[in-house]
Amino acid sequence: MPDGAPRVLRGALFFGGGGMDAFISVRDLHYRYGNAGESIEALRGVSLNIVRGEYLAIVGPNGSGKSTLAKCLSGLLSPSSGDVRVNGASTRDAAALVGIRATVGMVLQNPDNQFVTSSVEDEVAFGPENLGVPPAEIRRRVASAIERVGMCGQELRDPHLLSSGEKARLAVAAMLAMEPQCLVLDEATATLDPRSRGSLLALLTQLYSAGMTIITVTHHMTEVTRAKRVVVMERGQIALTGAPAEVFARDDALKGYGLALPPAAAVERGLARRGLELGRDVVTAEELVRRVVALWEGEG
Secondary structure: OOOOOOEEOOOOOOOOOOOOOOOEEEEEEEEEEOOOOOOEEEEEEEEEEEOOOOEEEEEOOOOOOHHHHHHHHOOOOOOOEEEEEEOOEEOOOHHHHHHHHHHEEEEOOOHHHOOOOOOHHHHHHHHHHHOOOOHHHHHHHHHHHHHHOOOOOOOOOOHHHOOHHHHHHHHHHHHHOOOOOEEEEEOOOOOOOHHHHHHHHHHHHHHHHOOOEEEEEOOOHHHHOOOOEEEEEEOOEEEEEEOHHHHHOOHHHHHHOOOOOOHHHHHHHHHHHOOOOOOOOOOOHHHHHHHHHHHHHHHO
16 A cells, blocks of 8 residues: 555656656646545545656556546646646646647547547547637548548448447547647556457557657556556555556565556566566566577577
């Protein structure tokens, strides 16, 4: 359980302070649901810096505050106290919210809750239209966003009749048409089949490689291995943060937070208990195979 100060592991960049300017800066963030008489404190003093172009994964047990944090980062929720700033603009400033929400696009777990039109192309155009983007530019953005998510030829389909994977890609396309600098995804892969999940994750990797900041809330620990940094939430606070290999090396702490290791790391621990040491920095299946092959060839 958190004991106040989070455990910042070696290599955990830009937590709380840091020498580089933050793209998103969170300071002593508190958020309460409900009224003063029956409020639930979902976030309790969260401080965090996110730099431009980072790939950040946020994990934690149910009720840990990770989804609330994601909504605060995107400006969908305003802090009860503390501050969240995007490019220096505070999400507490109502006049800045339109710009913040265009800068940080959010994809929810259930895309149906985001859809407001009756066709794919209208859905993708909806955001730019509300920003007052000129029609010719809207058409360019719509075509580009639909192509990037691999939905060409489906422009006239009703969003609510798409498959779960298609809905997730459409939700991303609708955000891309706003030309954001950052995507925040709140359990966007939770209801997807493995193929659709892989397709969406590949798209996120492409966007990250192109320079977009990616922040993903997930309970799939294999997805976490794609990130450059992990934040573990517990009871509304940051309990642990660091690079994936560093966080997964703390399997004792993760177990206490109700979190499992990704399969590759779990296999590595099992082999280590049987005397086969591959290194606790193994977090992906590819690295696990590489280490096993290297050990086999070394012994041969």
